[in-house]
Amino acid sequence: MNNAVAGFSKLSKEEKINWIAKEYFSTPSEAIVLLKNYWNTDEKIQKLHDEFIENTITNFYIPLGVAPNFLINGKYSTIPMAIEESSVVAAASKSAKFWSTRGGFKATILNTEKNGQVHFIYKGDESKLALFFAQVKSKFFTDTENITKNMQKRGGGILDIQLKDKTDLLDNYFQLHATFDTKDSMGANFINSCLEQFAKTLKAEALTYELFTENEKDIHVVMSILSNYVPNCIVRAQVSCPIDELEEKHIENPQAFAERFVQAVKIAEIEPYRAVTHNKGIMNGIDAVVLATGNDFRAVEAGIHAYAAKSGQYSSLSHAKVENGIFTFWLEVPLALGTVGGLTSLHPLVKLSLEMLENPSAQELMQFVAVAGLAQNFAALRSLTTTGIQDGHMKMHLNNILNQFDANENERITIRKHFKHHAISHSAVVDYIETLRK
Template sequence: MTDWQHGFYKLSLAKRQQIVAHQFELTGNQQELLQRQVDGVNEQMVENYLTSFHLPEGIAVNLLVNQQKYVVPMVVEEPSVVAAASNGAKLVAKNGGFKVTSNKSMMIGQVVITDLKDVDETVHWLQQETIKILQVANQAKPSMQQRGGGATKLKIRTLKKDWLAIEISVDTGEAMGANGVNTMCEAVGHWLTDHGFNVLTAILSNFATQSLQTVTCAIKVIDLATDMMTGEQVAKKITQLSELAQVDPYRATTHNKGIMNGIDAAVIASGNDWRAIESGAHAYAAIDGAYKGLSTWQVENGYLNGTMTLPLSLGIVGGSIDIVPLVEVNQRMMAIESAVQLAQVIISVGLAQNLAALKALATNGIQAGHMELQYRSLAVAIGASESEVEQVVKQLKGIKHVDRNTATAVLNQLRKDKNNGRN
């Protein structure tokens, strides 16, 4: 550790920015940017706070879930994600919308004990002590039980010959409840330690298999037709792409990335932990021992049918949800009233995103829909002003091979022509 890093966390924000500016020789404009993007709420959320990193937020439209219409705020830096979710949702809405069935939102807390001399005897003892263990958990977080939730049941799993996992199912209500579940697990861990057990860890699992959401949709094959392909041709390719994601992990990874484009963006906008959702989704994709696509698509009786099941444990209160002002605005736009409703909407966004991506792959290719937004991003990256971006994009559309040098040349020529016009 260099000297400037020692005690960095103790310094004021202004002093941290000053040291960083000096250490990394930031320009005046760069220093001003750090200062301009400071946010008082964000400063309380992370350690060694320096500034705030902003991401774009757009809204997906046309979403129809269980016969209710929604708009969905999405936070994402990738072009075409919001447009794709909206387009996929529009196609599904035309055919009756998404249908979602849900498990009650339950989190799983794990307390792992090791170095057991007699596993069977320990399992028997734990089963006898189930009521007491649940009491210990609930006493550690009484407010959760007072709101109608709390620890409700126990499951014991053998992990290896002398290891056991004690899994506590916790009804977290309208909160995601990570901190509460961790508190409960630690209390049970201390109780087991007092009874002579070696506790390896006591923490929640983000593999929320007791909070499964299943979304389905059905689209008339004829509605998939394009100028160049019949609906039957498009539907066949979509089902083949779906099958490919079930047999090839290389395709499955990209297939699932497209689904998570929508889910992650909506989860971030809702103030929830997108990393927990992401890890749970990928674990579920491999639950049978092989990594597969999370969604499947099949044609039957003139309809393209899509289905997807995911573990989604989300909250509408607690944590950063209560302290980030924009989350409240986003909840108002979504008209969300429960954590289960939020999960139903977000999994539907994921399937809409997947449909749009597969349809693009089956027809024009994935790049066609990306290019205009890619050109816009490129124009901004090379320094085009707001008034210049449209002109740069217009010219780039007529060029076969576009890269940074090409875009820079276009921008320079625009400025040259403009200057010549003034003379």
């Protein structure tokens, strides 16, 4: 493509597809067929998907799987997981089954506070600004009553607003730092609407404040936006049992296994290179449930990784210990989730996923998500400290390789039989396929 395209957003979907196929593909007709093959045959559902984002040309499918047998706080649940990575759902299911006979998972909500800031520049006497804020603070609440009234009926709303002096970090930089309870909604639109009204009130009230000079009245609002870092919106998930109950097929010496497991976690606590991969495994479980339930996994990822670095060094989200003959494994993560609003009421599979979870509250969903992350982490660490992680992963990955090379049914049977007794790697499978076909 040598030239920019004008008015692309105004083209119909058919016109966009035809233009893309012509501009970028050597066989435009094949590209068009592929794109249209992924359209939903139900026109109503397809129209819904078309309107989720801009310039939609087709749907990009990710498998939706389920992990059954999760015993959480004494109740069994089946957890939906949307993810393309092989072995994640199998690993979560395996962990769920393992812990279902050892007391199950315990999940607890520690806090549900969300926050946002009005970032502004004030060039004046800081003591005057403090007096001004104390005088007008109540106005921020009254000026947002039209926004907060419905949330207040559900028991939520604005919790507090603070003036924060950040001038030691950036000249003349201050914040209005507000905290919120958004109940069962994720609350992004609610929080941002409140913050934008705070900014208007701040500027308007400053203009008439008698102690400000003309220069001080000119408060410059840089931006008003929620934060995806929610260190006071925390859920804890935990498993524990007597060490001797850890015994199973691959854990013949429970004491040795428990000690290796704890050591593996401690390495992730102090070594950032390991911690990143360790936490990525946790996010395999967390993201999959967040995506399946129509929540924002990018926001969740950003907030959780910031939390993992809250000490000043990136560290493990999960922790383990052995005390008095009891093995305990747990994590605490910040999760700002919603079960109303956004995609939760629009996407048919999101609604199905939430119904599968028996229409949870936001706090209940936080528990499901945290448990999925802990289960995934346990499965990974169990493999790493026993048989090694590649054995199970490559068995699952074998299907992807066979699909990549369009293996027929007879080939699949022969290849699977062969690799029951040989190590699986991408190159080994490719070599064996080529040998079979010769």
